[in-house]
Amino acid sequence: MKSSYKFILTLVVGLTVILGIMMTAFSLPAVNSGVHNVPIGVVTEDKATYDKLAKPLEDKGFKVTHYKHNNSMKDDVTDRKIYGAIALSKTGDVTIYEASAASTAVAQALTQIGQGMVTQQKAAAKAQIAPMMEKAQDVQTIKMMQAKLNAIDAKQAKIVDLKSFPKADPKGAGLAAGALPIALGGWIGAVAIANMVKGKREKLAAILAFAVIGGLGLVAVIQFVVGTFDGNYFITSLCAMLGIAATGFFVLGLLEVIGNAGLGIAAVMLILLGNPLSGLSSAPEMLPSGWGAFGQLLPPGATGTLLRNIVFFDGHATAMPITVLAAYVIIGGGLYYFGKRSKI
Known part of the structure; x- marks a missing residue:
């Protein structure tokens, strides 16, 4: 018995629906992947500093929690409540606490944010020192200013991976x-x-x-x-x-x-x-x-x-x-x- 054209049409439409689902499932997440309410922390004792850091992070799509101490933050990373945190010390040093085993993508995003913060700090510090360098006359002052510039250039964000994959497969x-x-x-x-x-x-x-x-x-x-x-x-x-x-x-x-x-x-x-x-x-x-x-x-x-x-x-x-x-x-x-x- 031959298949009816109604059956053929129904089959073709059904297969097209399946193809559409496949296309949506594979392409939409790839095209629109990014930060969507990813939970992270900011570690700082100063509320004003937290507010200053949290706003741009929230604008990027992160869900930010304030921590005053590292211990509670690390506990929440282990408990899978957050993916990592950005810590800012009283002296302005930036430390990125990440858990690459939770997500290498989020870990990379946190690293980029931390490096961006340090770059901004360097630019601001150099902008302050530059006018002073121009006005400096004696050699000792110039040397001191140059040493400060060298120290600024050497500054980096510290990266701490709290939970990582084994060395045999570091990207998981x-x-x-x-x-x-x-x-x-x-x-x-x-x-x-x-x-x-x-x-x-x-x-x-x-x-x-x-x-x-x-x-x-x-x-x-x-x-x-x-x-x-x-x-x-x-x-x-x-x-x-x-x-x-x-x-x-x-x-x-x-x-x-x-x-x-x-x-x-x-x-x-x-x-x-x-x-x-x-x-x-x-x-x-x-x-x-x-x-x-x-x-x-x-x-x-x-x-x-x-x-x-x-x-x-x-x-x-x-x-x-x-x-x-x-x-x-x-x-x-x-x-x-x-x-x-x-x-x-």
């Missing part, structure tokens, strides 16, 4: 690249199991085994081959297992309820949207408003954030990604349980 490329294998691997694994394993209980056992072995294998590659991770291998593997299980159960559940149509839904959610919106290569707050938060509700973003926070931030701020991934496991498991396509 392995973590960013790992989001797609988790999403695509879980998708492919669930499809293969659904089509090749017979029996409902057997499929359930297969997806559980795939999550366990896949999690161990994925983390082994990232930790021992690529060198991105340096934490507890087994604890990190448990997080990867949860990520793969979330993807696998969700896909398996959709297949069990609506058949092959579920593959398209899963592909859009987990790969076409989940990967570019994960924020792993920058930060969720570096994506356009709303997109980053949505990406954290998808398995690639939630898994990447969970792995990042477990390995580099002592397990802080893991409740949200664990909840998201557990929800996918539960929803997928529920769909699979009530679905009728597989024989017991």
Whole structure:
């Protein structure tokens, strides 16, 4: 029986919609990426100095918190409440506290801001000394002024990386690249199991085994081959297992309820949207408003954030990604349980 033109038109329109979603998911975050309410701190004991520094930072898109001491600021970096801070001492020295393991993009932005502040300080100091140099007559005064200028030229912003990636992968490329294998691997694994394993209980056992072995294998590659991770291998593997299980159960559940149509839904959610919106290569707050938060509700973003926070931030701020991934496991498991396509 030949396909009707109505069916062909519906199929073409549907494929065009999918292409549009792909284009939006990949291009819009890339075009509009930047600072969107990125939380950082300013460390200074003087309120007036804080107000002077905070306003231009807020105008750039940062969400700024005032700290009077470094200790509380460092605690908030570890707790994943802020990405870093700019500290200004009483003598005007600039120190940039960053956490490149949280986001290399935000760390680079903070470094540029700190260097810009020092450049402004140099220009202002030279502008004060220049007239005095012109009026100076004796050699001793000229030498003293020149020494001050040399000291000004040598001034630099101090960079302190509180949480960094290992030397084997200083930019954390392995973590960013790992989001797609988790999403695509879980998708492919669930499809293969659904089509090749017979029996409902057997499929359930297969997806559980795939999550366990896949999690161990994925983390082994990232930790021992690529060198991105340096934490507890087994604890990190448990997080990867949860990520793969979330993807696998969700896909398996959709297949069990609506058949092959579920593959398209899963592909859009987990790969076409989940990967570019994960924020792993920058930060969720570096994506356009709303997109980053949505990406954290998808398995690639939630898994990447969970792995990042477990390995580099002592397990802080893991409740949200664990909840998201557990929800996918539960929803997928529920769909699979009530679905009728597989024989017991």
